[in-house]
Amino acid sequence: MNFRNSIKSRIIIAFLAFSSLLTLLFAVASLSIRQNLQTELIEQTIKQDLDGYMTKLAANPQDVLGQSLSSNVQGVITTPDNFHTDLPLSYADLEDGTHIITEGDKTYIVAVNKQNKLKGQPVWGYIKYDISHMKQNDRVLWGIFAGMLIVFLILAYVLAIYVSKKALKPLSKLAAKLENLSAHTHIEPLAPYFPEDEVGKIAHALDNYAQSLTDYVTRDKEFNADVSHELRTPLAVITSTVELIKSNPNISEKELSRINRIERAVKQSSELTETLLLLAREERKENQGLERTQPAIIIRKILESYEPTLKLKPVKTKVIEKDWLQVKAPESVISVVLGNLIGNAIKYTTEGTIHIIIDTHSIIVQDEGVGVNESELPKLFERHYRANKTSSKGSGIGLAIVKRLCELYNWDIEIRQNKTAGLTAILTFNPD
Numbered sequence: 001m002n003f004r005n006s007i008k009s010r011i012i013i014a015f016l017a018f019s020s021l022l023t024l025l026f027a028v029a030s031l032s033i034r035q036n037l038q039t040e041l042i043e044q045t046i047k048q049d050l051d052g053y054m055t056k057l058a059a060n061p062q063d064v065l066g067q068s069l070s071s072n073v074q075g076v077i078t079t080p081d082n083f084h085t086d087l088p089l090s091y092a093d094l095e096d097g098t099h100i101i102t103e104g105d106k107t108y109i110v111a112v113n114k115q116n117k118l119k120g121q122p123v124w125g126y127i128k129y130d131i132s133h134m135k136q137n138d139r140v141l142w143g144i145f146a147g148m149l150i151v152f153l154i155l156a157y158v159l160a161i162y163v164s165k166k167a168l169k170p171l172s173k174l175a176a177k178l179e180n181l182s183a184h185t186h187i188e189p190l191a192p193y194f195p196e197d198e199v200g201k202i203a204h205a206l207d208n209y210a211q212s213l214t215d216y217v218t219r220d221k222e223f224n225a226d227v228s229h230e231l232r233t234p235l236a237v238i239t240s241t242v243e244l245i246k247s248n249p250n251i252s253e254k255e256l257s258r259i260n261r262i263e264r265a266v267k268q269s270s271e272l273t274e275t276l277l278l279l280a281r282e283e284r285k286e287n288q289g290l291e292r293t294q295p296a297i298i299i300r301k302i303l304e305s306y307e308p309t310l311k312l313k314p315v316k317t318k319v320i321e322k323d324w325l326q327v328k329a330p331e332s333v334i335s336v337v338l339g340n341l342i343g344n345a346i347k348y349t350t351e352g353t354i355h356i357i358i359d360t361h362s363i364i365v366q367d368e369g370v371g372v373n374e375s376e377l378p379k380l381f382e383r384h385y386r387a388n389k390t391s392s393k394g395s396g397i398g399l400a401i402v403k404r405l406c407e408l409y410n411w412d413i414e415i416r417q418n419k420t421a422g423l424t425a426i427l428t429f430n431p432d
Helices: 008-058 089-093 131-181 198-247 254-282 294-303 331-347 376-380 399-406
Strands: 075-078 097-103 106-118 121-130 315-321 352-358 362-366 414-418 425-428
Touching: 008 075, 008 097, 008 106, 008 121, 008 131, 089 131, 089 254, 106 362, 131 198, 198 254, 254 362, 294 331, 294 352, 331 352, 331 399, 331 425, 399 414, 399 425
Parallel strands: 315 352
Antiparallel strands: 075 121, 097 106, 106 121, 352 362, 362 425, 414 425
């Protein structure tokens, strides 16, 4: 599972993001409040000192001569006509009050008083306070907050791990119970093991779904069993009747040929019925012990059943046995698979030769028929799909059955285009 997609990772990421955001907001708010309070305090202090000094200077100049304007910094007293040389000329345009001014890499708070007169002439007072050191203090505080952020992230991570384990424990318990279930396990209700919370609702919903699915499978198996019984009975009657007719010594060769065709058709129907029941139940039936099925024998029987069809068009079949092959699977299953592959090759080949190659672990059916487009090849195994070029009647489920049987027995099936014309079906049996 991708870490970012898990619920646990989302909880941890949420905790870490929340801690980071909270720490950042706290740092910004703290520094802003500190800077504003400190600045206002300095402004009020130097302004009060300046205003008090200027009031005393205007009332009795002799009493304040030689005294400093502020207890913290030195100030300057000047007049508009003879502006003090220690002050920038731009200060003359400053209004009465406090101002924050940046000069080069330094920042100052400048208090200005222009409300008093001395001997009838305006007199101005200035106090200039350097606050550049406050930026250095801010850097130190940012470092402290960075350390706090690391500590908070570690604590948040530990807390997120703990919370996620506690929060996801019911889900983990539910997942563990579901993992222990299998097709052969008796379905036990899950809801009694959980409280009536969100997980309990999920467990209850799963119980309802499992019960519905169990009822459906039970009905399906019962239906398949009934169908199997109902189909096997008439097939058995036909088989016994065919055997009885064949025992007649007066039967002609023509009649015997037709009876043999009926017998092969009944056998194919029985094999198909058994195979479809295996697919419906998804049961893999294998021969016991050392018994194996030889596909070469089945191929000869299939070709014999198509002899009447092959006589009606210029199509030949050629079986090439490169190696001896036996497969651990029922004859009925292999007969259905090869019957569909060979039957399609015969059906869609109007003239030419159909090659059936038997190798160590595979069977290749190569025809010279109409073929299909490259884009249609992946769709051939879909139910009810029939290529546009085909004009013969059919339900389009033969290759779908072949595909499901191959998946059931872990075989590989592939259909390719030939270089000239037609298709090649490659059936590969996994070695035992």
